[in-house]
Structure formats: structure tokens, C-alpha cells
Amino acid sequence: MIRPLSRCLLPVLASATLTFAQPVFPEHWGEPPPIQTRDLRPLPGGYGEGSSTLANWIGQHLAADTARGQFPDHARADAEPAVTVHGELKQWHAVTLDMAGPYAHELDVSPNPFTDYALTVTFTHESGELSYVVPGYFAADGNAAQTGAMAGTVWRAHLSPDRDGRWDYAVSFVRGPNAATYHGGLPLEPYDGLTGSFTVTATDKVSPDFRARGRLTYTGERYLRFAGDGSLFLKAGPDAPETFLAYTGFDNTVARKPNVPLKTWAPHEADWREGDPTWGDDARGKGIIGAINYLADKGMNVFSFLTYNAGGDGDNVWPFVQRDDKLHYDVSKLGQWDILFAHAQAHGIYLHFKLQENELDDHRFDQRREPRRIPEAMDAGETGPERRLYFREMIARFGHHLALNWNFGEENTQTYAEQIAMFDYVEAVDPYDHHRVIHTFPQDQDRIYETLLGDRSNLTGPSMQNRFDRAHARTLQWLRESAAAGRQWVVANDEQNPFEYGVPPDPGYRGFDGVADADRAPYTLDDIRKYTLWGNLMAGGAGVEYYFGYRLAENDLLLEDLRSRDHTWDYCRIALAFFHSLGVDLNDLQAHDALVGPPPGDNGNWCLAQPGQFYVVYLPEGGEATLDLSAEPGQFRVDWFNPRNGQYQPSYTVAGEDVIALLPPNGGPDDDWAVVLQLLR
Numbered sequence: 001m002i003r004p005l006s007r008c009l010l011p012v013l014a015s016a017t018l019t020f021a022q023p024v025f026p027e028h029w030g031e032p033p034p035i036q037t038r039d040l041r042p043l044p045g046g047y048g049e050g051s052s053t054l055a056n057w058i059g060q061h062l063a064a065d066t067a068r069g070q071f072p073d074h075a076r077a078d079a080e081p082a083v084t085v086h087g088e089l090k091q092w093h094a095v096t097l098d099m100a101g102p103y104a105h106e107l108d109v110s111p112n113p114f115t116d117y118a119l120t121v122t123f124t125h126e127s128g129e130l131s132y133v134v135p136g137y138f139a140a141d142g143n144a145a146q147t148g149a150m151a152g153t154v155w156r157a158h159l160s161p162d163r164d165g166r167w168d169y170a171v172s173f174v175r176g177p178n179a180a181t182y183h184g185g186l187p188l189e190p191y192d193g194l195t196g197s198f199t200v201t202a203t204d205k206v207s208p209d210f211r212a213r214g215r216l217t218y219t220g221e222r223y224l225r226f227a228g229d230g231s232l233f234l235k236a237g238p239d240a241p242e243t244f245l246a247y248t249g250f251d252n253t254v255a256r257k258p259n260v261p262l263k264t265w266a267p268h269e270a271d272w273r274e275g276d277p278t279w280g281d282d283a284r285g286k287g288i289i290g291a292i293n294y295l296a297d298k299g300m301n302v303f304s305f306l307t308y309n310a311g312g313d314g315d316n317v318w319p320f321v322q323r324d325d326k327l328h329y330d331v332s333k334l335g336q337w338d339i340l341f342a343h344a345q346a347h348g349i350y351l352h353f354k355l356q357e358n359e360l361d362d363h364r365f366d367q368r369r370e371p372r373r374i375p376e377a378m379d380a381g382e383t384g385p386e387r388r389l390y391f392r393e394m395i396a397r398f399g400h401h402l403a404l405n406w407n408f409g410e411e412n413t414q415t416y417a418e419q420i421a422m423f424d425y426v427e428a429v430d431p432y433d434h435h436r437v438i439h440t441f442p443q444d445q446d447r448i449y450e451t452l453l454g455d456r457s458n459l460t461g462p463s464m465q466n467r468f469d470r471a472h473a474r475t476l477q478w479l480r481e482s483a484a485a486g487r488q489w490v491v492a493n494d495e496q497n498p499f500e501y502g503v504p505p506d507p508g509y510r511g512f513d514g515v516a517d518a519d520r521a522p523y524t525l526d527d528i529r530k531y532t533l534w535g536n537l538m539a540g541g542a543g544v545e546y547y548f549g550y551r552l553a554e555n556d557l558l559l560e561d562l563r564s565r566d567h568t569w570d571y572c573r574i575a576l577a578f579f580h581s582l583g584v585d586l587n588d589l590q591a592h593d594a595l596v597g598p599p600p601g602d603n604g605n606w607c608l609a610q611p612g613q614f615y616v617v618y619l620p621e622g623g624e625a626t627l628d629l630s631a632e633p634g635q636f637r638v639d640w641f642n643p644r645n646g647q648y649q650p651s652y653t654v655a656g657e658d659v660i661a662l663l664p665p666n667g668g669p670d671d672d673w674a675v676v677l678q679l680l681r
Helices: 050-067 266-271 288-299 331-346 386-398 416-429 440-449 469-487 525-537 564-582
Strands: 011-014 019-020 081-085 094-107 117-125 130-136 152-161 165-175 193-198 235-237 302-306 351-354 405-406 434-437 463-467 492-497 543-546 607-608 614-619 625-628 635-642 652-655 659-662 673-679
Touching: 081 165, 081 193, 094 117, 094 165, 117 152, 130 152, 130 386, 152 405, 235 564, 266 288, 266 564, 288 331, 288 564, 302 543, 331 351, 331 386, 351 386, 386 416, 416 434, 434 492, 440 463, 463 469, 469 492, 469 525, 492 525, 525 543, 525 564, 543 564, 614 625
Parallel strands: 235 302, 235 543, 302 351, 351 405, 405 434, 434 463, 463 492, 492 543
Antiparallel strands: 011 019, 081 094, 094 152, 117 130, 117 165, 165 193, 607 614, 614 673, 625 659, 635 652, 635 673
């Protein structure tokens, strides 16, 4: 008789000495390895925690038993068919459908609950105008994030409904080889064909909660737009650490590199608030939830994270039960990720899913230029059974969130055919058609992005990496080239070079003098504000995420204290507030830098304008500039704006039909200024 424990080891006191409960294993497994406590990790089968040696021993026996059709005699019974709909049944909220179905365990191999079962639910609004075909997933006991369960009879799908009113659902549940990835299998009675309905009421949330604004959608414009209130989205926040999810509080998360430890997020535990979520009996999650709170309090609205980096720089994040088993997913860990993601969305923070890292996206070549398979690369770069399942699981578990993008690879090296296969598969599976981007090396942008423009891909934008002072030119390039090709991209600047330094910490943080790359081409966070943040936004870009390099304090792999860039977040908040306060549709403004020359060039003075009506001019280094209004009659109101503190100077008016002088208010000789000129009617 197997007596499974939770994922948490159960301590007991005996003779005043701390010992551990000994699980009872099936007799035919024989004697287990000796108990070891120095290498604790979650054990397969719900046996608590123990050494890697014990974990491997259990996993081998479970797999062998399952392959023979020999299952533990506890709780193997399938559930009677039933559907429960729960959550806040409101517009834009996560509505969860749970189906009681066949019993499964994370490590089952025949059938594998991830590959050989496919739950798909079609949700249709009573009007008949909206219908979503939503992939579902195995959810163990339905509360695995809290219990650590690895087995159960709950199968789950999520809807984020666009409208109030009645929604009808129809369940498709099939079983067979590759049912989830290649449409194999046959309908499984009595679960297939279940139907029902539920009623959704209007949302009651307020901004910044995304449930007050609706799903963020690509509309063919330069900016993503919320489907609920129609507003545009500009982003700012951290691109680092890429190992955001390498957290000690997530189940089955381990460090494989001594120089890249797991995160405790201890600097942000004090930012957790009463009523915020935690998980497990030991109330884990306070540090990482606190980090989200800090970003939201600073006015940031995005963070990014790798969901798979085995073999990469961090080698400590994957969604699987075991690092190299790409066909069995860790239900409790993914449930805990989702608690974090839901908290972020409720605080107005966009989710940037980086689905893979450069080191594991494809095969590599040996010295003879022969392809060499990278074990961590799914399907050697192709969209085969491993990659299809991965995408399906990410979409099924997290795609209901309202504001996110799928990034198909950091510094991606896959072939054009491999890229297109990924894009097309995700577009087919994702019922919500989220923003799709890809990231490349700076030197590869022209070669790779050119092949993906227009109808050559269904990509909706690039994730840009450039030297910090090239953001304006590169953003403008891909906005114009994508528009000319017939599919306007949303262009964000998500990583800043030089890659050793990225965006530096605040001056004074741990004694930092504020100057990065001092030996070659010194720059400061003021330069980042001018040439990266305002450079992207003044080209018509969608915003920034900041990368922190690897040489300075709190860098890309080791960061746990987001306050290391506190001043930088202030500058970002000020810039976003400025553009949102302009009172115009930003899509109506186009780059007209030539109107404010000289000096021309990438980092001269910049201008976004609707000529004759509205002008935004930015002077990165201050100084006097001119604006050509010689063909524009009328009076224009002039408002000077300080990007460093967010304050406006008193307004005044100028007459058109002339080349006018723009002289900033008093300040430092290199102070940046923005100025708004609006036609008075």
C-alpha cells in the first residue's frame, strides 16, 4: 500500500532528535536508497522531499509501473463526469472551468496526461458573435499550487470573457497518442460532449487593474490597445533578471550553477502586504509578490522572465517535473507561477514571456560545421512534439491573462522555417491572439527582421536589442519598414548594450559612482533616460524594458533588489505620464525630426507631429532649437516639460508662418527638455 505524502517533508520528533517520516513504498520496489538530507528536492509520486538519489529511484519505479499498467492502489479511480465553473464571473476576469475526469499523475507515461489527453472547451457568447476555442490542461487535485499535489482528477480551462451575459460551453475530451499535439486520439466517454452555461456580469475593477481595461490587443497600429476602454499601452519596467522565476518559493526549483543561486527576493519581503497571496502551508511567495508590488508602486507596468532556460546562462527555470523531461509538467510549480502572474495583472503589470534562451533554441555546429543537437533544445529547433506541447501548456495555463506577449526567443538563432513554424502554431492554438515578438542580436536585425516583414510572417513586432544610444534610429527604422511592408509592427526597446553594463544602478547604490563603461565610452542613467527611454518613445515606439548587464551590482542574473534602479523607474513613470497626458491619439503623430534640425541624425533633436495641429519636440541635450512652422498659420500654445521631475513651465503662445526659436527654460547646459506646441482654435 502506497501512502503518499505532500511535497513538504513531514518532520517528527523522536527522543528529542529531529527525524523524518519514512514513506512506505510498494514491496516489489525493494529497499530504497539510504536516507540523505543534504540534497533535498521534491520527490515524485507525492512522497515528500528527499535526495536526488531517492528521487531518481522513485521516478524509475513509477515510470516502470505505469508502463506496465500497474498503478498505485490509492485514489486511482476516475471521477464521475461533472463540470464546475468558478472564479469571479465578471467581464475580463479569469473564469475557470474544472472538469472532473480520469485520474492521472504527473509522471504517468501510458497514457501521459500532457500528451495523450486533450481537453478543449469552446466558449460561445449568447449573441453568437464571440466564440473561443480554449485548450485545457491537467490540474491534478485542482489546488496544486497550495497542496503540492502531483495527481488527481481535475482538468481545467480558463476563459477571460469579453462581454457580460450568458456564455455556453462545450467540452471536447479525447485520448490517444499525441492527442494534445497532433490532434490524435478518440473522444473519451463519458467526459467528451459535456455542455452547460454560466452568466457573466460587468467588471467592477478599476485601473491599474487590467480587468478594468480589457484584453490588450494588436490592432495593426504602432501601439497595443485595450479592447475594453480602447486606450493605448506604453510600457516601462525591468527586462532583468531574466531568471525572475528562479525563486526558492516555487516547487521543484533548483540551482545548477554555483554562481547563479536561486532568488529569495528578500529585499522585497517588506513590500508584501496583508491580503496579498502566498502559497503552501509555510506561506511562501512574500518576497516575489513584494517585488511586483514595488514595481507597481513605482508606476511600472511590465516585467519579463524566461520560462525555460535549461542549458542557458541561469540554467534554473523550467516548467517540467524534471529538467530534461520535456513531456511531464510540474502542475504545482506552474500553479504558483500563475498566482504571481494574476497578482501582476491585478496591479497593471504586463507579462513578457520569454519562451526560450539563445543557448537552447536550436542545434549548434561542431568544428566541422556539422549540426550538433543541443539536448535542451526542443526538437532541435523544430516545432515537433516537445515544442508543440510546451507552447500548448503555456497558452492553456497562462493565455487567459489580459496583457502579455509571447517572445519566441532571446537572441534567437533559429532558421526562418523554424521561426515561421513556431509563429503559426502559436497563432493557431492561442484563442486570444496575443502579441507575438522575437528578439535578435543587434548585428542580426537587418538580416532576420527583413525576412519577417509584411505577409512573410504573422509576427506583430520585434523585441529590440541595441546599444542604448541607438534606440531612436532603430525603432524608427522598423516602424517605417514594417508599415511599408503592409503590417505595422509594435516596436519596443527591450535590451540595452553595451551588454556588460546595460542600465546602471543609481549613483550611490553600494558605492556605485553612477558611471558605466568608464574605460571606453562612459554613460550614466541620464543618458539612458535621454537616448533609450525618450529615444524610443519619440520615434513612436511602444516603450522600454531595462536590462542590467553582468558587471555591475544587482545584474541580470543576480538581481533581487529592484530598488537598485529607483531613480530610473521615476524617469520612466514621468515619461509614460507625459505621453498619456497629451490628449491625442499617439497614432496620429509621426516622426518629423527634420522639422527641428539642425543637428540632424540619430541623436539630434526629435519631433513627433501632426503637422499644422500638434508637435512634441524633445531636446536631449537642451540648447536652442528651431521648429519650422512657416507653412502653418495660426497661434500655437507652447508648454515646456521637464523630463527629470515631471513639471511643466508656464505656457505662452507663438505665431505660425515662421521658423520659430525654441529656447528651453533655465537649467543645466546638458539638461533635456520636451516641449508641446498645439494649435489654438
